Amino acid sequence: MSKTLKQEKMNSLTNRSKIVSNKQMNFWERIYIPAILKGLGITFVHLFREKVTFQYPEVKREFSEIYRGQHVLKRDDQGRERCTACGLCAVACPAEAITMVAAERKPGEEHLYREEKYAAVYEINMLRCIFCGLCEEACPKEAIFLTSATVASEYTRDKFIYGKELLTEPMDPAKRIDISKRQTKEVLEFKKDLKHKHNR
Amino acid sequence: MTTYIIYKTLLASFILILSLIVAMYSTLIERKMAGWFQDRHGPNRAGPWGLLQPLADGIKLFFKEEFMPNTADKFLYILGPSLTMFIALLTSAAIPWGPDLVINGQAYSLQVADINIGILYIFAIVSIGVYGIIIGGWASNNKYALLGAVRASSQMISYELAMSLSIITIVMMTGSLSMRDIVAQQQGFNWNIWYQPVGFFIFLICAFAETNRAPFDLPECETELVGGYHTEYSSMKLGFYLFAEYINMFISGAVMATLFLGGYHFPGLDKLGLSPNVFAFVSFMVLFMKITLFGFIYMWIRWTLPRFRYDQLMKLGWKSLIPLAILNVVITGVVILLNQ
16 A cells, blocks of 8 residues: 555645745744735735625625525415424524414415415524524415524614514515525426426 | 933923823724724724724723722732832833924923943833732732743743844844934935844744733733733723833834834935924934734734634744844844955
């Protein structure tokens, strides 16, 4: 084994590797002053560089269209909640941040809930959530999505437990949250299948 | 005589307030510089350009809990920062801040005390400065504080030697220990740095070590000693230690400008024919600009170089700077002798 290593001298792939040596420093290297001056030059140039800081409240960083921020519970075209409280998101959640209580739709509530079962309570603990997006992936009803909104800071822990009133998107069609960018080609293809028409 | 006393009191108070304000704003400039050197903005939220930041920091320090360790020696624990601050402010007395003011046909010197042993006075005071650190570190009854204090004392002693040796050449050239005479000899562009570049270089390095600034900030080396000699200090007592460092920076900049960069002299300034008081003011601003330059160098070095290892520090002091300084003294002596 060792013999083969000796025989085949390793050819580097990148030409960037350097052979390590313990060579003695010469006089100018030993007194450090040229090196110090070089370092001072480098830091001096940095004085005039463009600053990398975002002045946060005034300037906000541009988010990607599929940024994974605060969740939204979607409604359908008629403003009915899509969530059926199946609990798959809660099961998928690696941080166990999601809890819900299911309830049965009463007659006369058809304009509020899309199916016979709905989530009476739906809570996400934003301090537990790691914004991985697995809930979004698990949801069979396209009810939960992550958006590019950021979770606001609060003074107490219990304020981070977001209920339905914070998560559900507004009724007003003009204020709906557009999640079309987040839907992959595969999802859109899947939706074309008439077998799953009820899902639309 | 009364006017003389009033004038000196006013001048001393003015210089005291000036050093305090400069030290206050040095903290802001330091942080701004740190930001710029690292492609950041630095503090810019408190007031325009962060101008109220030093005020906010000061108020914060005053309102912090006054914590004192149970095992500390109470008297010495309080004496430490007080002494450091007191001594830092004493040095400015012997520095000539400008040419004489003329009020009602009478000349008033812009130097609080024209002592004929000015340099000796400054070095004596600077040497006492280490006592504040040692006392503080020892009184804290904490091993890190004590280690920091021990480091401070040995570092100061080592670098004071080379520093004094580099000053001896200036004294040999000038033939006087008075700061006033030394500045007077550097009229125009006849600055000492042109004759003593090596001496200046040694003095600069030693000044870094004397003010405990990076790369020689081993007494308060965070990575090894938590906070060094001020580990156990909080509130304004800590503030005094940090504040004294900036005052020392300002004063050592003034000393270096006075000894090597011609003090308040600037080529051509005396030929402009300004009235004495305006001339005094402009000269003072020239000195102030030179001090600012040193302040910038202090910060530039701090945000460029990593901290020395302790043995490297000692090696540099004893094996490089002191022999170099002695050689410098010998060569200067020979040149002066040959020119006679």
